[in-house]
Amino acid sequence: MSKYDFTAIIGAFFKRRAASMPNSSNPIQSAQRTIRLEIEAIEALFARIDDDFATACKLILDCKGRVVVVGMGKSGHIGRKIAATLASTGTPAFFVHPGEASHGDMGMITRDDLVLALSNSGSTAEIITLLPLIQRLGITLISMTGKPDSPLAEAAAVNLDAGVSQEACPLNLAPTSSTTTALVLGDALAIALLEARGFTAEDFAFSHPGGALGRRLLLKVEHIMHAGDSLPCVQRGTTLRDALLEMTRKGLGMTVVLETDGRLAGIFTDGDLRRTLDRNVDVRQAAIDEVMTPHGKTARAEMLAAQALKIMEDHKINALVVVDDADRPIGALNMHDLLRAGVL
Structure with missing residues (x-):
């Protein structure tokens, strides 16, 4: 295939995408459409809070080490937030960039830890590269993907299905509904663990001693x-x-x-x-x-x-x-x- 043919194919692809976009320049309608689609994506999660979710909670509660969250790109940004939420609600956790993990940061992960890997496609190369190392160390792996039949989901002890039928992006390309769904699913996981641990307001304050909430809950x-x-x-x-x-x-x-x-x-x-x-x-x-x-x-x-x-x-x-x-x-x-x- 010539360079010209390839360029023509890509151009035609984006023309079809543009043709399928809502024909409106009204920012209010655009915003409302985005919010509606993301709400629908979150509502679809209810049916997926099932035995797999309960199993993931039990695996984390039984973990003797820390929860190591990994993710690339937008999933990485969501992963960082999930790790921070887990850490502040009684579940020791931190984020590791999968690209850096392949160049030395795997040393941060121990056999007692548990890995929570985020990938909407379930086939992110930087994460797939880590799977043999995770398996060799005998580390428990939980995946959060949009495709339950993906390589990452199949390699995990349990997969949390964060799939969406459509991104809020009118091109159905930019991670929007999928990242929101993953974030909500991460929050649901953190709060379920918080309640299972009997985490109290005072425990929360000890994780936030420098903030206004910490002062209100700790200062006597x-x-x-x-x-x-x-x-x-x-x-x-x-x-x-x-x-x-x-x-x-x-x-x-x-x-x-x-x-x-x-x-x-x-x-x-x-x-x-x-x-x-x-x-x-x-x-x-x-x-x-x-x-x-x-x-x-x-x-x-x-x-x-x-x-x-x-x-x-x-x-x-x-x-x-x-x-x-x-x-x-x-x-x-x-x-x-x-x-x-x-x-x-």
């Missing part, structure tokens, strides 16, 4: 409360004037009021001061007992800071006293402390 009141000499406190019978001086020295906008035995008697805040002034109380002569809020809302040191925040929000207050088992004040915190800690 004892980590941010003002304690010791930083805790503003006065005894019952103290004059309001002296209580205000204590508030000014400690700079928390409040002071704890103590019983003679050290237990919590009450709390006096900036809000209480405004209400006191509205009542025309003599600030120099009044005792703190007359104007404090008796006892007030409290928190415990071992409580999550997010729980303390909820107490403040529920009761529309800006400060909490932290007490021990005997109701003795050991600390205090306000809304600014929670803000600085990133809980808000």
